[in-house]
Amino acid sequence: MDICVVGAGYVGLTTSAVLAKLGHTVWCCDRDDIKISSLLNGHIPIFEPGLEELVQQGTKNNRLFFSSDVPLYVEKCPVIMVAVGTPSAPDGTADLVYVKSVLLTVANGMQEPKTVIIKSTVPPGTGDWAQDFFLRRGVPKEWVEVVSNPEFLREGTAIHDSFHPDRILVGASSVQAGTLVASLYDGISAPVLHTGRTEAEMIKYGSNSFLAVKLSFINELARLCEAFRADITEVAKGIGMDERIGARFLQAGIGYGGSCLPKDVSALIATAAGKGMGLKLLEAAAYVNETQVQVYVTKLTRELGALKPGMTIAVWGAAFKENTDDLRYSKALVLMEELAAKGCGVTAYDPLSSPDMDGVQWAASQLEALAGADALVVATGWKQFVDADWQVVKAAMKGKLVVDARNVLDRAAVEEAGLHYIGLGRPRKRETEMSAAD
Structure with a gap:
């Protein structure tokens, strides 16, 4: 044809x-x-x-x-x-x-x-x-x-x-x-x-919107897990074992981005509004996603004190997810903008992308980005970031804080290198055990 x-x-x-x-x-x-x-x-x-x-x-x-x-x-x-x-x-x-x-x-x-x-x-x-x-x-x-x-x-x-x-x-x-x-x-x-044509169009929007809801749900549940010192990775595993739900798209992190989910959620909300209807569930999912970056800004502030000039934060990852160069609606970029707006020096590295951004300096390698850094944020789950040599990372950094914004790192490996690990809804094992005993 x-x-x-x-x-x-x-x-x-x-x-x-x-x-x-x-x-x-x-x-x-x-x-x-x-x-x-x-x-x-x-x-x-x-x-x-x-x-x-x-x-x-x-x-x-x-x-x-x-x-x-x-x-x-x-x-x-x-x-x-x-x-x-x-x-x-x-x-x-x-x-x-x-x-x-x-x-x-x-x-x-x-x-x-x-x-x-x-x-x-x-x-x-x-x-x-x-x-x-x-x-x-x-x-x-x-x-x-x-x-x-x-x-x-x-x-x-x-x-x-x-x-x-x-x-x-x-x-x-x-x-x-x-x-x-x-x-x-x-x-x-x-x-x-x-x-029919309209049914097919609705299936496409409905599929992407459902995935967005699922991601926002697990992100909000991860926030609640922190309040109870429960491990979201174990909670997500247990939820995902239910065949009615499934394990995919239950990875807590900094929020969804890319060319589809944010755009399609907004479009379906607007389409419904054109018919005089409100989609409250989708509106809530979008709100959770919009506020997810602030969760990590708060974590950095809690660990480092007020984020201000003279402080340097290294960020690994620019694309909205690994194995792509797509920067559209990337939460990694939103995080960098937030940090730069507070006066922090931001040094960043991504294997494929280095967009011009005010207040962001792009490094030639992931290790170069660590020079003088008070903290490292892993904002995209590239395999080379997950498999990093954490002893080498510690030697390259000024500080010891590693923020896992994708919940993809081996916490034990990071901490064995003498670094301080912070994820989302991932307490230390000791904290989990203490919570169970209370």
Whole structure:
């Protein structure tokens, strides 16, 4: 099948490479000439494990092509996949300006029947609106089928997720269109769920919002565990063993970020408000997430005293999670901004990202970032941070405080090196035993 994927960002590029691997001929198009030029020269503009190799394989096999001429390939291909961004507008709604621009391009170049797949995350009702949009633009009804086909990729494991999804979701108004879109994924062993367009859009928003609620729940429970000197890691393990709940997304830490959860929670809240409804549970989850960084600022203040000029804090990690260079809504960056605003010197290191930030000095290595540091905050769970030699860390630091903002470190190893470990809801074993005896 000849497919034009519009959008060469995280979702579009990954999806294009996967579809090429499945045997389709894919034109990945984007109006960003610089991005396309980079791709044509073999440079991948994002970091995702395995993506570069998959793109190289697709281009070598003449299955994957790149172009900035969106109208040409939109007109040429019978299947158009919309994979552009839907960023948050100031009021929290999803900004559909890029989606609408692609749809207008498709409508203007329509010379024959096409299937238009919306891969972008869009509010419920967008697919039905898009179908009506084509009719209003004079496109014959039988010439266009709009299908919702959301992605469920996790940054850092997107290639694995693409080939081993929990489900393939297809929202269409006709059996024929739904069957065609499902067939694009022949070769992937996964259940296919056929729904209406609006149902598919709601499933996408509902899935991400549920994960956000789950993360905020475990973070708030971790705060309560501290009051009782209980270990949240043991509590989360016990909760996760219940098959009705499951163990994933029960890792307490500094809060969720990235391109999906914060944006989609805000968009669903705003979408509900547009219908005169309030989503109190989601609003509470968003509030917990927004206040989570302050929990760690308070921990630093409790251990070091007032945070002020002359104090140096090292921060390991900039991206919102490990194995990605995505800085969107990263709580690590929010923490750095908070510390810098209080006058602290902030020295930071991340394996992939070092954005320009007022008051933040970027080091060339994780050890270099420790020079003269009164405390270290591990804000992203990169494996090289988890596996650090804590004796070497102690020798490099001025102070002894290590704040584990992801609850990923081996507490015993950190403390055996003579460092003072602070996590979230992770008391010393002695404290836990004393609490049980009280």
